Amino acid sequence: MIKEKMIPSQIMEKKRIIFTVTSNLENDQRVHKTALYFHNNGWNVKVIGSQNVRCNPNYAQPYQTHRINVLFKKGFLFYAEFNIRLFFLLLFSRTDQIWANDTDTALAGFIASKIKRTEYTQDLHELFPEVPEVTHRKNVKAVWTKIEDLVFPHIKDGYTVCQSIADYYKNKYKIDLKVLRNVPYYKPYTGKRNEFANLKGKIILYQGAVNEGRGIEWIIDAMEYVENATFVIIGGGDIVDEIRERISKKGVSDKVIMMGRLPFSELEKYTLSADLGVCLLKEKGLSYYFSLPNRIFDFMQAHVPILATQFPEIEKIVVNYHTGRVINHYEPQYLAQQINEMLAMEINHEDYEKASQLFNWERECRNNLY
Numbered sequence: 001m002i003k004e005k006m007i008p009s010q011i012m013e014k015k016r017i018i019f020t021v022t023s024n025l026e027n028d029q030r031v032h033k034t035a036l037y038f039h040n041n042g043w044n045v046k047v048i049g050s051q052n053v054r055c056n057p058n059y060a061q062p063y064q065t066h067r068i069n070v071l072f073k074k075g076f077l078f079y080a081e082f083n084i085r086l087f088f089l090l091l092f093s094r095t096d097q098i099w100a101n102d103t104d105t106a107l108a109g110f111i112a113s114k115i116k117r118t119e120y121t122q123d124l125h126e127l128f129p130e131v132p133e134v135t136h137r138k139n140v141k142a143v144w145t146k147i148e149d150l151v152f153p154h155i156k157d158g159y160t161v162c163q164s165i166a167d168y169y170k171n172k173y174k175i176d177l178k179v180l181r182n183v184p185y186y187k188p189y190t191g192k193r194n195e196f197a198n199l200k201g202k203i204i205l206y207q208g209a210v211n212e213g214r215g216i217e218w219i220i221d222a223m224e225y226v227e228n229a230t231f232v233i234i235g236g237g238d239i240v241d242e243i244r245e246r247i248s249k250k251g252v253s254d255k256v257i258m259m260g261r262l263p264f265s266e267l268e269k270y271t272l273s274a275d276l277g278v279c280l281l282k283e284k285g286l287s288y289y290f291s292l293p294n295r296i297f298d299f300m301q302a303h304v305p306i307l308a309t310q311f312p313e314i315e316k317i318v319v320n321y322h323t324g325r326v327i328n329h330y331e332p333q334y335l336a337q338q339i340n341e342m343l344a345m346e347i348n349h350e351d352y353e354k355a356s357q358l359f360n361w362e363r364e365c366r367n368n369l370y
Helices: 029-040 075-091 103-116 138-154 163-173 216-225 240-250 264-271 294-301 312-320 332-344 349-358 361-368
Strands: 016-020 044-050 064-068 097-101 119-124 158-160 202-207 229-234 256-260 276-279 306-309 324-327
Touching: 016 029, 016 075, 016 103, 029 044, 029 097, 029 361, 044 075, 064 075, 075 103, 097 103, 103 119, 103 138, 138 163, 158 163, 163 312, 202 216, 202 264, 202 294, 202 332, 216 229, 216 240, 216 332, 229 264, 240 256, 264 294, 276 294, 276 332, 294 306, 294 312, 294 349, 306 312, 306 332, 312 324, 324 332
Parallel strands: 016 044, 016 097, 044 064, 097 119, 119 158, 202 229, 202 276, 229 256, 276 306, 306 324
Antiparallel strands: none
């Protein structure tokens, strides 16, 4: 949390803050926006990530970045190696504050902050022990839960993405996390783009991680019954190969396109070119059930209706602000009917503009970081 506004650097040395995250930085919008916020408010900012996936050698930001080179690219050994390397890097770095993103950087950041006697902030993007990749693996979940048990009762300054997760940690550890929703910068809507001109019909867009529990399979199975439309998947993740196999097996290769990962700086033009956004999550743990994905707000600002799962945080936004429709069952023909109806609907741009004026990063920071 910012304690005071900075005095210009010619009068006093800038305060230093280090953000930590296990990603390679290129697709993490929340970390980038938070780091840029501090940079623009006069802090000396450094963001530390990893080189566990292929990195763009030309990646650059107005703040400092560093990616830790790791031998192990995934699984327990990756997290263990990353946290050990991160701990020693933090220990010998000059900083006034460590801002740890998610549970998987908490241990290294918290211990380093105690030794260095620096301020520590925890930013939780999700309920980490309850994500689908963890929650059904007893031993793995036990490790992450133990880390939270060790660190979280001592958190004095922390943030999370929605009230439901803040309430969960309040009940469990008696800590007060402030809500900082993962919303985009405000940009006035200037009209629909046409980046998908070479594709057939209207565009149904999924953007985000291609991981277990994201409901991508449901859309693929429904595409047989969807009229004059193409389903575009932008993102990479753990089940990319399984998704490709399913597309082939269902015989919808002409109606489903996978574009892979895109830097967040390029994603906006494709979001603005969609006719329908999808955010259908499986109930595979409390993290998904309580989630409020950033694509809910990305589609909102692009004036793209969203078809979403009827989970509490998602429903509060989509229904109350008239930016789409929520459902709770996903049989192929029923889902196709919902998609066909939404693709035929007129868009009330006034509703989307009102919502975008409320849910944007500038307003979120002004209300919750100052």
